[in-house]
Amino acid sequence: MVTSKIPHATAKRLPIYYRYLHFLSDAGKQRISSTELADAVKVDSATIRRDFSYFGALGKRGYGYDVDSLLAFFKKTLNQDQLTNVALIGVGNLGHALLNYNFHQSNNVRISAAFDINQDITGTIQSSVPVYDMADMKEQLTVQQIEIVILTVPSSVAQKVTNELVDVGIKGILNFTPLRITVPNTVRVQNVDLTNELQTLIYFLNKFGDKDETL
Numbered sequence: 001m002v003t004s005k006i007p008h009a010t011a012k013r014l015p016i017y018y019r020y021l022h023f024l025s026d027a028g029k030q031r032i033s034s035t036e037l038a039d040a041v042k043v044d045s046a047t048i049r050r051d052f053s054y055f056g057a058l059g060k061r062g063y064g065y066d067v068d069s070l071l072a073f074f075k076k077t078l079n080q081d082q083l084t085n086v087a088l089i090g091v092g093n094l095g096h097a098l099l100n101y102n103f104h105q106s107n108n109v110r111i112s113a114a115f116d117i118n119q120d121i122t123g124t125i126q127s128s129v130p131v132y133d134m135a136d137m138k139e140q141l142t143v144q145q146i147e148i149v150i151l152t153v154p155s156s157v158a159q160k161v162t163n164e165l166v167d168v169g170i171k172g173i174l175n176f177t178p179l180r181i182t183v184p185n186t187v188r189v190q191n192v193d194l195t196n197e198l199q200t201l202i203y204f205l206n207k208f209g210d211k212d213e214t215l
């Protein structure tokens with residue numbers, strides 16, 4: 001079973017395994033060795049075995065992994081058998097892009113509500129998602145049982161909005177603002193700093209050329 005002791009790096013690889021197993025299952029493949037899996041997902045087989053070991057013995061020596069039972073296991077672990085509604089706070093340029101994107105390649109997660117303070121946009125529907133006033137946030141999140149939000153407000157208000165989110169009981173925040181927000185330890189934050197990622201890429205390319213031997 002999944003416990004909070006699973007390393008972050010392992011948790012981040014689970015969707016990669018899941019997607020590939022899905023592909024194998026659709027292609028009618030019934031089993032896969034850890035070496036084959038390693039080649040396909042570009043994660044070394046020792047890491048795969050260690051990742052899987054956190055969930056108990058999922059493979060059999062000399063047989064490899066049974067694709068469908070592994071897939072069923074990951075589906076449950078990753079909550080892929082249910083739809084998760086998330087909300088987006090701050091419908092600016094980036095917010096708009098994410099609403100438009102709306103995770104179409106996944107059947108299991110979607111943005112079902114957006115919030116803003118700008119009266120020009122509240123009460124409208126953007127990319128099929130209703131935009132509510134921040135004043136209606138608590139009510140809408142409760143009605144729609146939303147526990148996860150995507151934060152795309154300006155950095156200057158990111159902490160203030162985070163405090164409001166914490167007050168209404170949000171459990172997870174995907175933070176697209178460059179600000180490192182402070183939350184109580186009952187709330188989980190995942191930071192996505194696009195500028196930082198791009199600068200890191202530029203740094204590595206400048207320093208090591210197109211092959212980074214250190215990764």
Ligand code: ATP
Nearest residue numbers: 090091092093094095116117118134152153154157
């Ligand atoms: P970006 O590209 O970062 O989205 P932008 O220039 O389009 O930038 P920002 O000024 O970053 O817009 O604001 C993003 C959105 O956040 C705007 O639609 C703005 O109205 C909204 N916003 C600002 N303050 C708040 C707040 N306190 N609560 C909710 N939404 C807010």
